[in-house]
Amino acid sequence: MIAAPAIQTSSLSKYYGRTSAVQNLDLVVEANRITGFLGRNGAGKSTTIKMLLGLIRPTGGDGTILGRQITNPELNRQARAHIAYVAEDKPLYRYLTVAQTVRFAAAFYRDWRCDVAGKLLREYELPLNRRVKALSKGMRTKLALLLALARKPELLILDEPTEGLDPVMIEHLMQTIVARAAEGTAVFFSSHQIAEVERVADQVCILDRGCLVLDRSLDSLRESFRRVDMVFPVDVVEREFQLPGVERIRANRRQMSVLTSANAEGVIERARAFNAVSLEVAPVGLRDVFLAMVNGLESAIGKEN
Template structure:
């Protein structure tokens, strides 16, 4: 199936900063695709390029088969977008801003928007300036999805929201993916992402370091705990992609993606290796390994969700 989002070798620099250093990514249709990364990893810069608010220095980016540079206006008509601080006319009521926005979309927008307001229990008649952050977020989400976009992009949408509103946001993402639409969720809230995401991409210092279906990622990543008889004992590294390694006295800890079982047996038989234990890391531990360890960018041909 054709990718909803396709990014190839996208680079973007600012004065004294390389925000994106060759991003490769493909997002399949009908999934909740989570883009994880610490603040400053480049997530928002990438999203601004995808939505046409920023031009890449080089590389190619497409959404729904359209070029993000040349067809940005049409892309913005076809997608929904919610940021962590939505820009709304705060002197309007939710009903008024819906009426205003409906003029940019085909018939049916207003009715669906008002239905969403009722579903989200947004107070009627209250001006947006007098609303809580959670209520404003609900208005922004209703505006973003009332035209039934094939792609919804959320950039840290639950930041600072109370647990009930965050839950409503998460449930709406799952509901949209169930209807065959796609959600791109940018976040650093690991526990929330783990509840809703089908795919995970981890971003670090302007590159994608790992991208895989969530369940497959959890099954294919192991934490290897090695006990040595002496801290200076040398041992063969197990085959697989070493995401991170740490040392503490006679203990070594490795986070390995796609660990080779045969090399693990060689490690166990090595002189000076006292014990080797395998455990399954949490998504948070995998994320930390990718963002704090020695993990390198994945090859361009592997940065795909198709």
């Protein structure tokens, strides 16, 4: 039996006046997988997450989270009982102590695991009687993560979870994310740290200016994306290489660089037809794909030229 998607949206949109934050987003986040959610600042990642959790109302479209309609407040509330969420700014009540914060969170969730909470408190070396306002930024991030990781939710949503953490904690968190996915938790996390996403994610979604520009499994992305660098004896126009599977083209007189998500062979064939004097095909990493998707191909290959 195929598990229902943890998150599914259909034409989900959010407009602030005439400005669009998210446009016609059709997103599917599968259960039992780690899905990386990438995008530049202001791309609409946090807005999407807030719509999923019922914090803001979509202007158009709808969606489900753990099978419950996101725009229905009661169903969304029911879904939130099975979702652990760490927000980008790691919000915590400043006037509570660490112990009070942990007790507060534990009271709301049936999936709270006291043993895990105790273990994480020791590992993170959080001072129980210190008020949140007296904690360092790193400590606050650890506490916010603890509130999510001490549970066994069906869906774990992390918005920039590694911000403010030291490398040891980042490593610990990455291992925890993988372990949680292995236990059956769907993980949906946004990050600017592409290397982290590339390391743990099964699926990658890239959002740019509110639109979903990529939704692929990381394996298929690695297999299918290629960069083809070509040099020609005469100037060649971009139009000639606008073939199926070509995502971005950057042309500079006789030089051309093409990023393909499929059909690299077609591009090579076309290059040969134009008597390319140099032809180089290379696999690309997630970083290159991300930069190409959100900022045009020049950013992805700018360093090399």
